[in-house]
Amino acid sequence: MIIKSADFICSNTQVSKLPPPTRPEYAFIGRSNVGKSSLINMLVQKKGLAKTSQTPGKTQLINHFLVNETWYIVDLPGYGYARASKSKKADWNKFIQTYLDKRESLQCVMVLIDSRLEPQKIDLEFCSWLGEKGLPFVLVFTKADKQSNLKTDQNIAKFRKAMLAFFEEAPQHFVTSSELHTGRDEILGFIGNINNSFEIPEFDEERYSK
Numbered sequence: 001m002i003i004k005s006a007d008f009i010c011s012n013t014q015v016s017k018l019p020p021p022t023r024p025e026y027a028f029i030g031r032s033n034v035g036k037s038s039l040i041n042m043l044v045q046k047k048g049l050a051k052t053s054q055t056p057g058k059t060q061l062i063n064h065f066l067v068n069e070t071w072y073i074v075d076l077p078g079y080g081y082a083r084a085s086k087s088k089k090a091d092w093n094k095f096i097q098t099y100l101d102k103r104e105s106l107q108c109v110m111v112l113i114d115s116r117l118e119p120q121k122i123d124l125e126f127c128s129w130l131g132e133k134g135l136p137f138v139l140v141f142t143k144a145d146k147q148s149n150l151k152t153d154q155n156i157a158k159f160r161k162a163m164l165a166f167f168e169e170a171p172q173h174f175v176t177s178s179e180l181h182t183g184r185d186e187i188l189g190f191i192g193n194i195n196n197s198f199e200i201p202e203f204d205e206e207r208y209s210k
């Protein structure tokens with residue numbers, strides 16, 4: 001896929017204020033600092049589109065970016081921000097869960113995992129929740145340039161193995177580096193394929209007209 005345009009559309013804290021679900025969209029989510037903003041910018045080749053920030057947990061909004069005037073990248077707030085209060089974490093959960101569970105045009109959740117780490121409980125729990133809800137998702141392993149390919153492969157194998165404790169098979173995965181642009185063609189190809197068969201879902205117009 002050739003990227004011709006990528007534009008910020010809106011930031012929302014309410015599901016009812018989102019753009020109507022008439023275009024295919026892909027939600028990017030992961031722990032704070034996993035490399036989400038860097039990955040989004042790398043995919044669309046626009047440096048400042050999703051802000052890369054050194055302050056984890058800062059983005060508390062659902063951000064929509066329109067790509068090639070046909071599909072959305074959705075940047076979701078990072079989970080597992082250690083310093084957030086319990087009630088703030090609960091709010092986060094509710095808001096994101098409602099979005100993920102109810103968004104008619106959501107095609108796939110891109111779950112970002114730091115390829116340098118052993119399987120993390122919070123990532124596995126989130127994948128398990130997606131599985132329970134029957135939401136389609138893939139794993140995107142980030143920052144692969146930070147260690148040897150062998151180490152990356154070992155951590156991926158461990159993560160996939162941990163997933164088999166509660167899934168019959170591990171989902172599709174991508175290995176990425178925003179520094180080296182690794183995985184870009186693969187992810188854009190994956191998205192392009194889904195976009196080709198997208199049909200506007202039925203939705204409640206009232207819900208999006210507030």
Ligand SMILES: Nc1nc2c(ncn2[C@@H]2O[C@H](COP(=O)(O)OP(=O)(O)O)[C@@H](O)[C@H]2O)c(=O)[nH]1
Pocket residue numbers: 031032033034035036037038039051052053054056078142143144145146176177178179180
């Ligand atoms: N070497 C390397 N560093 C990365 C990569 N992706 C992100 N980073 C760095 O990791 C930090 C967090 O990245 P950011 O995109 O802001 O993460 P976010 O909090 O998930 O949006 C920043 O210092 C980035 O420069 C990558 O692929 N390779």
Ligand SMILES: [Mg+2]
Pocket residue numbers: 036037038051052053059
């Ligand atoms: Mg970010």
